[in-house]
Amino acid sequence: MSAGTPASPLAIHATGIVKAFPGVVANDHVDFDLRTGEVHALLGENGAGKSTLMNILAGLYSPDAGEIRVNGQPVSFRSPRDAIAAGIGMVHQHFALVPSQTVTENVLLGLDRPRFRLDLRRHDEEVRELALSVGLRIDPRARIWQLSVGEQQRVETLKLLHRGARILIMDEPTAVLAPHEIDELFTTLRAMTAAGRSVVFISHKLGEVLAIADRITVMRRGHVTAAGIPAAGATMDELARQMVGRTVLERITRTEREPGDVVLEVRGVEADNDRGVPALRGASLQVRSGEIVGVAAVAGNGQAELAGVVTGLRACRGTVRVSGEDIANRSPVVAIRRGVGHVPEDRNLVGSAPNLSLVDNAMMKRYRDRPIASGLLIDEDAARGLAERLKDGYQVAAPSVDSEARLLSGGNLQRLILGREMETSPRLLVAVQPTRGLDVGAIERVHQLLLDLRTAGAAILLISEELDELFALADRIDVMYEGRVVGSFPPDPALVHEIGLHMTGGAAAA
Amino acid sequence: MIVSLEPRVAAPRWLAPAAVVAAVIAALVSGGIVIAIAGGDPIRSYAHIFVAAFGSIGVVSDTLVKATPLILTGLACAVAFRMRLWNIGAEGQFLMGAWGASAVVLLPILPAGTPGPVLIPAMVVAGALAGAAWALAPGILRARLGVNEIITSLMLNYVALFWVQYWVFGPWSEGGFQQTRPFPPEAWLPRLTDFAAGNPMLGGLTVHLGLVFGLIAAALLWVVLERGRWGYELRLTGDSPAAARYAGINIGRTIVVVFLVSGALAGIAGMSEVSGVVHRLQDRISPGYGYTAIIIAYLARFGPFRVVVAAILFGALILAGREIQPSGVPAMIQGFVLFALIVAEVLVKYRVRIGRPAASTA
Numbered sequence: 001m002s003a004g005t006p007a008s009p010l011a012i013h014a015t016g017i018v019k020a021f022p023g024v025v026a027n028d029h030v031d032f033d034l035r036t037g038e039v040h041a042l043l044g045e046n047g048a049g050k051s052t053l054m055n056i057l058a059g060l061y062s063p064d065a066g067e068i069r070v071n072g073q074p075v076s077f078r079s080p081r082d083a084i085a086a087g088i089g090m091v092h093q094h095f096a097l098v099p100s101q102t103v104t105e106n107v108l109l110g111l112d113r114p115r116f117r118l119d120l121r122r123h124d125e126e127v128r129e130l131a132l133s134v135g136l137r138i139d140p141r142a143r144i145w146q147l148s149v150g151e152q153q154r155v156e157t158l159k160l161l162h163r164g165a166r167i168l169i170m171d172e173p174t175a176v177l178a179p180h181e182i183d184e185l186f187t188t189l190r191a192m193t194a195a196g197r198s199v200v201f202i203s204h205k206l207g208e209v210l211a212i213a214d215r216i217t218v219m220r221r222g223h224v225t226a227a228g229i230p231a232a233g234a235t236m237d238e239l240a241r242q243m244v245g246r247t248v249l250e251r252i253t254r255t256e257r258e259p260g261d262v263v264l265e266v267r268g269v270e271a272d273n274d275r276g277v278p279a280l281r282g283a284s285l286q287v288r289s290g291e292i293v294g295v296a297a298v299a300g301n302g303q304a305e306l307a308g309v310v311t312g313l314r315a316c317r318g319t320v321r322v323s324g325e326d327i328a329n330r331s332p333v334v335a336i337r338r339g340v341g342h343v344p345e346d347r348n349l350v351g352s353a354p355n356l357s358l359v360d361n362a363m364m365k366r367y368r369d370r371p372i373a374s375g376l377l378i379d380e381d382a383a384r385g386l387a388e389r390l391k392d393g394y395q396v397a398a399p400s401v402d403s404e405a406r407l408l409s410g411g412n413l414q415r416l417i418l419g420r421e422m423e424t425s426p427r428l429l430v431a432v433q434p435t436r437g438l439d440v441g442a443i444e445r446v447h448q449l450l451l452d453l454r455t456a457g458a459a460i461l462l463i464s465e466e467l468d469e470l471f472a473l474a475d476r477i478d479v480m481y482e483g484r485v486v487g488s489f490p491p492d493p494a495l496v497h498e499i500g501l502h503m504t505g506g507a508a509a510a
Numbered sequence: 511m512i513v514s515l516e517p518r519v520a521a522p523r524w525l526a527p528a529a530v531v532a533a534v535i536a537a538l539v540s541g542g543i544v545i546a547i548a549g550g551d552p553i554r555s556y557a558h559i560f561v562a563a564f565g566s567i568g569v570v571s572d573t574l575v576k577a578t579p580l581i582l583t584g585l586a587c588a589v590a591f592r593m594r595l596w597n598i599g600a601e602g603q604f605l606m607g608a609w610g611a612s613a614v615v616l617l618p619i620l621p622a623g624t625p626g627p628v629l630i631p632a633m634v635v636a637g638a639l640a641g642a643a644w645a646l647a648p649g650i651l652r653a654r655l656g657v658n659e660i661i662t663s664l665m666l667n668y669v670a671l672f673w674v675q676y677w678v679f680g681p682w683s684e685g686g687f688q689q690t691r692p693f694p695p696e697a698w699l700p701r702l703t704d705f706a707a708g709n710p711m712l713g714g715l716t717v718h719l720g721l722v723f724g725l726i727a728a729a730l731l732w733v734v735l736e737r738g739r740w741g742y743e744l745r746l747t748g749d750s751p752a753a754a755r756y757a758g759i760n761i762g763r764t765i766v767v768v769f770l771v772s773g774a775l776a777g778i779a780g781m782s783e784v785s786g787v788v789h790r791l792q793d794r795i796s797p798g799y800g801y802t803a804i805i806i807a808y809l810a811r812f813g814p815f816r817v818v819v820a821a822i823l824f825g826a827l828i829l830a831g832r833e834i835q836p837s838g839v840p841a842m843i844q845g846f847v848l849f850a851l852i853v854a855e856v857l858v859k860y861r862v863r864i865g866r867p868a869a870s871t872a
Binding site: 311313331332333335336342344346349350351352353354355356360363364365367368373376377378380 | 733734737738739740742745746749750752753754755756757758760
C-alpha cells in the first residue's frame, strides 16, 4: 500500500464546510483532507453527511460556508464540470450510462472532442489502453446493457479517468459488487494510487474499509468523529463506536424453535428476468413454519425472480405451493389471499406509493377486506385506525398519518412496510434485502421484527446480499447460483468461504 | 445570476389550490394587458363578459347550457387523468356519443313513436356505449402493448369527426345539407322552458336535463373516487404502477375500465348535446368541448365538484365570446389559463431559487 506520507502535498484540503438542507444540517463545520496517492475511507451511517460532503467536493452542491483547496489552490465549483477540470471526479451509486451505446461511446459522451468525425476504432484502442493501465477489465465495444453492474461501475471510473481525474470519489462502490468483483476493485484502486492518483472511498462496511484504506475519517450526524486516523492501528470496535456513538452489538433475541409444517415449497421453477433471459432454471427449496430460510446469492443469480415467482408477480413454469396450494402463475391477489407477505427490494416504488399518505400506504394489502372495505367503499375511520396502529406499533416517525410516504426516512418507511405485512399475519413472508441502505439502529429493529414473526410461527424467505445478516437470522442458508439452489448450509460463520465458493459457482467447477 | 428549480420537500396543503386561483388571476391580468394593447378597456371588457354570462336568469341558463357538455367531458378527462392516463380523445368520444344517440332515432334502433321515457334512456345508453367503444381501443392498446394513449386517443378524434361527417353528409343528410332531420320531440331532453305553461317564469330558459346528468355524474364520481375502493386503486396505480401491482391490482384491467368510464361520460355529453340542444346531428356539433375539457380537468385538479365549477366558468367564457367583439378574447383567455396552470404546476412542485451559487468564502 502506498500510504501517503504526511509530507506529501494535500490533494484536497477542505475546512469548515457547512451545508444545510431544509430541516437538517448535513455538514456542520466539517474538515477533510486527502493526501496524494492514498485511499482515504469516509465512514458513516446513512444520513451522516458523507455523500453531501463528497457531492460538494465533486461540484454538485455549493457549500453554505467553508473553504476547499485542491493541490493548495482555493477552488469554487459551480458544477461537476468545474470539479473535473480541477481533477476531481465522482463515481455515484446510480450510474449515468446510455444502455444502448458502447463503452467507448459512453466514455466520450459529453466531451468537446472529438468534435465532429468520430473514429470509434481509434478511441476503442485509447479506452482499452487506459483501462489496462489501471487494471480495469473491460471490452470497449461492449454495449452497456450487456454489462454487469460491476462492469458498468468500471465504465463510470473510466469516464472520469479519461477526463483526466486525479482524484476519484467512489460512493459506496462495493454495495453493488459480488465478492470477487470487490477484490478486483481493490486491485484497481491500488493500481491507481500507485500511479499517483488519490481515492476517497465512501462506505459503511467496516471490514472493507480496514482492508483497503490508508486512512479513515468517520462522520456521524454531520460532524467528523474521527479525522484521518491511520487504518493500520484502527479496530472494528473503535470505528463502530465512532460511527454510531455507542457500541454496536446487535441486541436481538432469538428463541430456539422447532420448525413446523412445510409452508412454502418451490419445485423445479423456471422463469425469465425482465430482459427475457432465463433467470430461474429449475430452482427448488422449502420453508417451514417458524423457520427463516436465507437465500445467499450474488446479484443477478435469480434470487429477485424467485421472490417475484413466490409472490405472484412473475410468470413461471414449475410448482410453487403455499400450504399445499399451487399458486404458481396465478396473480398477486391469489398470493396475498393465501397469506404471502412481501417486503420488496424497492421500498420506494414497489413497497409504497411515494406521493400517497401513510393511510393509503397502510391499507395496500387490506383495502379489499373488512373492516377497511365496506361494500364498494372504504371505511375512512378503519383505514386511519390501521395507519395509526402501524405508526405507533412499529415506531414509524412521521408528523401524522396524512404525511406522504416519500417524506419518511428509509428506516421508517421499511418499518411501515414490515408492519403492514406483519399485521396481515402472513403464513409466509418474502423479505428481499430488507435492511439495504438502513443505518445500524434501523437494521436491528428490522431484524427483531423478522425474528418476532418467526416466533409467531410464520415461514420466512429472507433474500439478502449481506451474509452477516443471514448468519444472524437464518435457520438455514440456501445458496443460489445461475438460477438454481446449489447448496444448503447451517448458518455458521465458519462456513463463509464454502458459501462464497458456491455463490460464485466455484463449487460446481471444482 | 442564475435561476434554478429545487424540488419542494413538502408543499403546504394550501399551495396547490392557491396556485390554481393565482393562475386564473394571472390569466385574466395577461388577457387584460392584451386587450389594453389592442386598444380596448380591459375592465369594461371583463364586466361585459360577466354581464353577458351571469347578468340575468336568462343568460345564466344559457351559461349552464354551454357548461353542460363541458361538465361531462371535463369529468371524462378528470377520471382518466387521475390515473395519469392522458385520454385526449374526449372530443371523439363526444362525437361518437352524439352519433350513437342519434342512431337510436335515425337508424332507427327504436321505432318511430317510441315514447320519451323509453327513448331517452335508450339514447343515453347508446351514447355512453358509443363513447366507451371509442375509448376502448386506446385503453386496450395501452394496457396490453403500452402504446401511448395520447397519440391513439387524439388520432381517433379525427376518425370520429369523419365518421359523423359521413353520416350527416350521406345517409342521414336532410336534403343535401350537412345535418340530419330534426329529432321528434320525444327524443328531446326536457328543458325548463318546456314547463313554461305551468310557470311563466321558466319561459325561454333552455337549460335541460343534461345538466342534471352532469351533476349526478359528478356526485357519483366523487363518491367512487374519494370514498371508494376503485378510486383508491386509481390513486395507487396513478402514483406507482409497480406498487399497485404489488398490492394485487390488475393494472391492465384498471386501465381499460378507466378508459371505458371516461369514454362513456364523454359519450353521454354528446348525447346530451344532440338531445338537449341541437335536436339533430350535424357537422361541427362540438366547438372543441373535448379539448376545453382537458383544461377544465386540470383547472379542477381532477376533483369532480371542482370540474362543475370550472366548466361553468368556461361555459360563461364561451357564451360571452358571442357577445363581445373581438370574439377571440375568450379563446385567448382560455389559452392564458392553460399556460398559467402549467406554470403554476411547476411552481407547486419546485421552489425557484434566484441568485449566485454560494461560493466558498475565500
